[in-house]
Amino acid sequence: xxxxxxxxxxxxxxxxxxxxxxxxxxxxxxxxxxxxxxxxxxxxxxxxxxxxxxxxxxxxxxxxxxxxxxxxxxxxxxxxxxxxxxxxxxxxxxxxxxxxxxxxxxxxxxxxxxxxxxxxxxxxxxxxxxxxxxxxxxxxxxxxxxxxxxxxxxxxxxxxxxxxxxxxxxxxxxxxxxxxxxxxxxxxxxxxxxxxxxxxxxxxxxxxxxxxxxxxxxxxxxxxxxxx
Amino acid sequence: xxxxxxxxxxxxxxxxxxxxxxxxxxxxxxxxxxxxxxxxxxxxxxxxxxxxxxxxxxxxxxxxxxxxxxxxxxxxxxxxxxxxxxxxxxxxxxxxxxxxxxxxxxxxxxxxxxxxxxxxxxxxxxxxxxxxxxxxxxxxxxxxxxxxxxxxxxxxxxxxxxxxxxxxxxxxxxxxxxxxxxxxxxxxxxxxxxxxxxxxxxxxxxxxxxxxxxxxxxxxxxxxxxxxxxxxxxxxxxxxx
Numbered sequence: 001x002x003x004x005x006x007x008x009x010x011x012x013x014x015x016x017x018x019x020x021x022x023x024x025x026x027x028x029x030x031x032x033x034x035x036x037x038x039x040x041x042x043x044x045x046x047x048x049x050x051x052x053x054x055x056x057x058x059x060x061x062x063x064x065x066x067x068x069x070x071x072x073x074x075x076x077x078x079x080x081x082x083x084x085x086x087x088x089x090x091x092x093x094x095x096x097x098x099x100x101x102x103x104x105x106x107x108x109x110x111x112x113x114x115x116x117x118x119x120x121x122x123x124x125x126x127x128x129x130x131x132x133x134x135x136x137x138x139x140x141x142x143x144x145x146x147x148x149x150x151x152x153x154x155x156x157x158x159x160x161x162x163x164x165x166x167x168x169x170x171x172x173x174x175x176x177x178x179x180x181x182x183x184x185x186x187x188x189x190x191x192x193x194x195x196x197x198x199x200x201x202x203x204x205x206x207x208x209x210x211x212x213x214x215x216x217x218x219x220x221x222x223x224x225x226x227x228x
Numbered sequence: 229x230x231x232x233x234x235x236x237x238x239x240x241x242x243x244x245x246x247x248x249x250x251x252x253x254x255x256x257x258x259x260x261x262x263x264x265x266x267x268x269x270x271x272x273x274x275x276x277x278x279x280x281x282x283x284x285x286x287x288x289x290x291x292x293x294x295x296x297x298x299x300x301x302x303x304x305x306x307x308x309x310x311x312x313x314x315x316x317x318x319x320x321x322x323x324x325x326x327x328x329x330x331x332x333x334x335x336x337x338x339x340x341x342x343x344x345x346x347x348x349x350x351x352x353x354x355x356x357x358x359x360x361x362x363x364x365x366x367x368x369x370x371x372x373x374x375x376x377x378x379x380x381x382x383x384x385x386x387x388x389x390x391x392x393x394x395x396x397x398x399x400x401x402x403x404x405x406x407x408x409x410x411x412x413x414x415x416x417x418x419x420x421x422x423x424x425x426x427x428x429x430x431x432x433x434x435x436x437x438x439x440x441x442x443x444x445x446x447x448x449x450x451x452x453x454x455x456x457x458x459x460x461x462x463x464x465x466x467x468x469x
Contacts, residue, residue, distance in 0.1 A: 049364075052364075052368050053367075053368075054364045054367065054368070079367075080364070080367040080368055081367050081368075081369075081370045081371055081372060082370070083368070084370075085368055086368065087364075087365065087368040089361050089364075089365060091361065093359070093361040093362050093364070093365040094365075095362060095365075095366075095379075095380060096362075096384070097383045097384060106366065106369050106371070106379070107369030107370050107371075166369065167368075167369075170369055170370055
């Protein structure tokens with residue numbers, strides 16, 4: 001279950017006229033996959049950043065699968081590192097100095113585990129050690145043969161799969177995808193979309209996807225819009 | 229063994245002189261320690277200041293850069309007020325048996341302060357140039373702020389930081405004014421290259437002065453070339469398309 005309600009106001013850019021930017025978004029769904037529609041500049045990315053804890057909205061409430069990540073009225077604001085939210089950035093944000101394998105491993109460091117309630121069902125492959133899990137992910141995403149390469153030396157599709165594998169390695173409670181296909185050419189886009197559908201079925205993880213693709217997914221969708 | 233007299237046995241410029249070797253070694257020691265200490269302090273300060281705006285940030289930034297523009301004698305004077313025998317911290321340091329006045333450790337303190345802005349400035353610029361999305365990605369993967377710094381920000385900024393560190397070392401070797409004020413000019417104890425050049429010139433020992441000038445120039449050239457080699461020959465990251 002995903003329940004998000006946030007409002008935020010950004011001051012106008014220096015020298016610009018107008019009232020600045022106001023974002024006021026709320027949505028709730030029982031579905032596994034939620035698609036965020038909207039014009040560019042309508043605050044979709046800001047909404048994802050708020051859910052991930054990278055941006056603090058002025059007020060609001062974010063509950064994912066029963067875990068309250070943010071509730072300004074109750075003074076709850078879990079830091080990003082403890083939210084357990086997988087985030088696939090629009091440009092993938094792969095660490096350019098680390099190999100594909102080290103990228104996927106990054107979140108598996110010792111001492112990490114969210115202190116938030118509701119984590120029990122998050123283990124993807126019960127009992128598997130970190131190394132095994134990384135091996136499985138590399139194989140599943142078909143990037144095992146480029147595991148030692150730096151992200152700058154692999155293809156766009158491989159980069160995207162690396163970003164997704166890295167986000168899923170930590171067994172997040174939800175996955176956020178910011179325009180996952182915008183950086184791919186049309187042919188690859190169709191293929192990756194099919195692959196994603198298969199992978200989401202495999203991982204069974206709630207996901208919020210940003211897109212302005214008119215005919216996006218075969219999955220359940222709920223449109224939400226922000227006001228500018 | 230004076231390596232220069234071995235290289236040029238005929239030249240009166242490089243006549244064996246054990247004092248001169250000790251001058252070079254002392255200079256390298258003082259500049260080296262000052263650079264290491266300043267690197268740790270400068271990089272951590274840059275990290276704290278680059279992370280997010282806070283009230284008074286402009287003032288702290290200006291304070292950190294101040295030794296770059298202050299005359300070294302002014303820095304030396306401040307340091308005497310601070311760590312001199314009757315200075316603010318002097319009596320407290322003396323309780324631990326530390327006396328910085330007229331000691332090579334004092335020269336290290338002077339050089340550390342003088343080279344600090346070079347490291348701080350380049351480290352701040354390099355850290356601020358790191359893509360924030362990469363740092364945010366690390367946070368969503370559960371990394372603490374310290375881990376974000378050590379595993380993401382620092383490795384991506386190291387080239388720019390290294391440039392500042394090398395510059396600082398070269399500058400530290402040439403430090404004169406602040407060192408003279410706090411450590412004096414004691415041959416064999418606190419006399420570094422630039423002080424020895426001044427003394428030799430004052431004493432009319434032009435051959436000695438010229439030899440030291442050449443040594444200093446070669447050392448500084450070496451540092452700059454090494455810096456360039458490290459920066460261009462090191463890791464190169466392919467940028468994502």
